[in-house]
Amino acid sequence: MALIQVDELVKVYPGGVRAVDDISFVVEEGEIFGFLGPNGAGKTTTIRVIVTLLKPTSGRVAVDGIDVVADPEPVRRRIGYAAQFIGVDDDLTAMENLVMQGRLHGLEPREAQRRSHELLEVLQLVEVAGRRAGTFSGGMRRRLDLGQALVHGPRVLFLDEPTTGLDPQTRRALWEYLRELNSRGVTIFLTTQYLEEADALATRLAIIDQGVIAIEGTPAALKRGLGGDAITVTLPDDAGPDATEQAARVLERFSDTGEAARFDRSARVFTAEAASRLAEVVRALDGASVKVARLEVSEPTLDDVFLRHTGSRMRVEESKPPSRLRMFGRGR
Amino acid sequence: MTRTLRESGILWARQMKKLVRIPLLLFFALAQPLIFLLLFSQVFTNLDRLPGFEYDSYLQFLVPSIVALTALNSAFQSGIGMVTDIESGMLDKFLIAPIRRSSVLLGKVFADATRSAAQATVIVLVSLLMGARFATGIPGVAAMTVLAALFGIAWAGLSNIIALRTRNGELTMIVGILITFPVLFLSTAFMPSILLPEWLDTVAKFNPITYIVEALRALVNTGWDWTAIAQALGVTGGLAVVTFAGATRAFRKAIE
Numbered sequence: 266m267a268l269i270q271v272d273e274l275v276k277v278y279p280g281g282v283r284a285v286d287d288i289s290f291v292v293e294e295g296e297i298f299g300f301l302g303p304n305g306a307g308k309t310t311t312i313r314v315i316v317t318l319l320k321p322t323s324g325r326v327a328v329d330g331i332d333v334v335a336d337p338e339p340v341r342r343r344i345g346y347a348a349q350f351i352g353v354d355d356d357l358t359a360m361e362n363l364v365m366q367g368r369l370h371g372l373e374p375r376e377a378q379r380r381s382h383e384l385l386e387v388l389q390l391v392e393v394a395g396r397r398a399g400t401f402s403g404g405m406r407r408r409l410d411l412g413q414a415l416v417h418g419p420r421v422l423f424l425d426e427p428t429t430g431l432d433p434q435t436r437r438a439l440w441e442y443l444r445e446l447n448s449r450g451v452t453i454f455l456t457t458q459y460l461e462e463a464d465a466l467a468t469r470l471a472i473i474d475q476g477v478i479a480i481e482g483t484p485a486a487l488k489r490g491l492g493g494d495a496i497t498v499t500l501p502d503d504a505g506p507d508a509t510e511q512a513a514r515v516l517e518r519f520s521d522t523g524e525a526a527r528f529d530r531s532a533r534v535f536t537a538e539a540a541s542r543l544a545e546v547v548r549a550l551d552g553a554s555v556k557v558a559r560l561e562v563s564e565p566t567l568d569d570v571f572l573r574h575t576g577s578r579m580r581v582e583e584s585k586p587p588s589r590l591r592m593f594g595r596g597r
Numbered sequence: 598m599t600r601t602l603r604e605s606g607i608l609w610a611r612q613m614k615k616l617v618r619i620p621l622l623l624f625f626a627l628a629q630p631l632i633f634l635l636l637f638s639q640v641f642t643n644l645d646r647l648p649g650f651e652y653d654s655y656l657q658f659l660v661p662s663i664v665a666l667t668a669l670n671s672a673f674q675s676g677i678g679m680v681t682d683i684e685s686g687m688l689d690k691f692l693i694a695p696i697r698r699s700s701v702l703l704g705k706v707f708a709d710a711t712r713s714a715a716q717a718t719v720i721v722l723v724s725l726l727m728g729a730r731f732a733t734g735i736p737g738v739a740a741m742t743v744l745a746a747l748f749g750i751a752w753a754g755l756s757n758i759i760a761l762r763t764r765n766g767e768l769t770m771i772v773g774i775l776i777t778f779p780v781l782f783l784s785t786a787f788m789p790s791i792l793l794p795e796w797l798d799t800v801a802k803f804n805p806i807t808y809i810v811e812a813l814r815a816l817v818n819t820g821w822d823w824t825a826i827a828q829a830l831g832v833t834g835g836l837a838v839v840t841f842a843g844a845t846r847a848f849r850k851a852i853e
């Protein structure tokens with residue numbers, strides 16, 4: 266039996282916003298399940314329904330076989346939840362915050378103390394254990410919040426964008442810690458806007474966009490599904506839309522599905538054995554008299570997966586100039 | 598029952614820690630009533646010459662009103678704390694824990710009660726220093742703190758209703774401030790019934806503040822007036838039940 270089971274979940278907010286529109290998925294015990302999507306995709310809404318904080322409009326959600334609406338209390342015993350917006354009591358010390366959460370989850374005072382101390386050590390907050398949380402930096406608050414979600418030793422951990430606002434070092438350390446938790450048997454459900462994070466951490470992931478799950482699978486399988494490596498043709502600065510279109514038409518011939526992505530002055534195709542077909546691509550482009558500034562072979566990324574399945578980009582990477590996009594032939 | 602006590606006890610302890618951690622808050626909640634105690638007892642000191650004023654001094658008459666004012670002040674801060682907990686995500690933390698929903702509000706109520714009782718004690722001590730005498734002695738002071746605690750609960754409930762309906766801390770505070778003085782002056786808190794204009798005296802009879810103030814006043818000045826105490830318990834207890842029920846409803850709605 267799956268640890269988390271979501272069936273045809275719909276959530277319409279009172280104002281009429283259809284935040285989650287009929288999604289279904291399962292998470293097995295022991296997974297690190299990534300829920301990847303842009304702002305407003307419905308990640309937080311989904312997670313809040315599963316953790317019993319929000320009533321679904323329709324559909325069925327169960328954790329460990331227990332319905333979250335009909336029987337929320339045993340569900341709450343099994344889960345830990347670190348919300349997107351950190352919830353710590355600024356007037357209490359780190360230790361007091363942790364002990365209180367432990368006590369609320371039914372731990373006896375001494376056990377709560379012991380667990381809290383253990384977590385402060387792991388999360389490197391021992392030195393500030395007696396300081397008011399209000400004096401903490403963003404990263405320290407994040408870690409304390411994570412500690413609060415863990416103090417009672419939950420079987421499933423729900424993390425809503427756990428690394429947003431953390432510096433790269435802290436982020437990596439957190440990834441490391443989550444992997445370790447997972448290796449000790451804690452199932453992790455995490456949402457993220459970071460493709461690298463989903464790629465690095467998730468054993469399986471679902472991509473959600475506008476309240477709908479576009480696709481799910483392991484990161485490797487999702488990338489494999491694109492049909493091979495990417496060949497990207499970049500045109501000179503003075504090239505117009507016609508030239509881009511022409512380049513894309515040429516590239517389409519190399520795709521199994523006859524699709525190529527069009528960007529501002531560049532086009533991309535996924536093809537098996539991309540490297541060895543490069544010469545062919547060059548000849549074909551030459552034959553169509555397309556002027557080329559740059560030609561590149563690269564492994565597919567989750568961004569490519571996202572683009573293919575949602576028709577838009579997850580996020581324009583900093584290194585690339587922003588581009589107006591037309592998609593793989595499919596409009597939205 | 599033990600479970601509810603255990604859970605709300607944890608949340609009560611949290612509020613107590615917060616309270617002593619920011620003594621400034623406690624200080625400001627007490628500062629204004631203390632200033633009023635000093636000022637009013639001077640400004641109105643000659644009221645005791647009026648025919649019909651049957652107390653030894655205006656101070657003797659005023660102490661219970663200041664206890665009520667203090668309890669009102671801290672009660673109206675209760676809702677602000679609720680909004681803060683909603684905004685800071687702390688409420689979610691409580692809701693995600695396997696505890697009864699009712700424990701969350703109860704923990705708050707117990708904390709409000711404790712606070713009102715403690716502040717009433719401070720007011721009593723200061724007024725002793727100022728020369729007030731207590732007809733019922735230490736047991737009477739204990740009874741006063743219990744009544745003050747109940748009174749605090751009753752009005753904190755109202756503050757929480759406003760807080761949960763508006764989810765706005767400033768609004769909750771302003772409404773509280775706006776209510777405080779009219780309800781006090783429309784009672785017998787600052788003027789004995791016999792000296793009030795007739796219409797006001799009528800209004801005062803429908804004002805729950807009047808009953809608590811009269812009971813406290815008896816404890817300070819004359820002795821154990823069981824009728825006044827019973828009336829105060831009935832009226833204030835009734836108000837507490839009503840506002841707590843309202844707060845519970847607003848709470849349920851706020852968390853769906």
Ligand SMILES: Nc1ncnc2c1ncn2[C@@H]1O[C@H](COP(=O)(O)OP(=O)(O)OP(=O)(O)O)[C@@H](O)[C@H]1O
Nearest residue numbers: 278280282284302303304305306307308309310311
């Ligand atoms: N309380 C609410 N009332 C009405 N609409 C809401 C509410 N909360 C969220 N929404 C809407 O529901 C949609 C999904 O929001 P949600 O917070 O689930 O997205 P998200 O994927 O978590 O986004 P982000 O990455 O920005 O956190 C958005 O359009 C949002 O505006």
Ligand SMILES: [Mg+2]
Nearest residue numbers: 308309310349
């Ligand atoms: Mg979110």
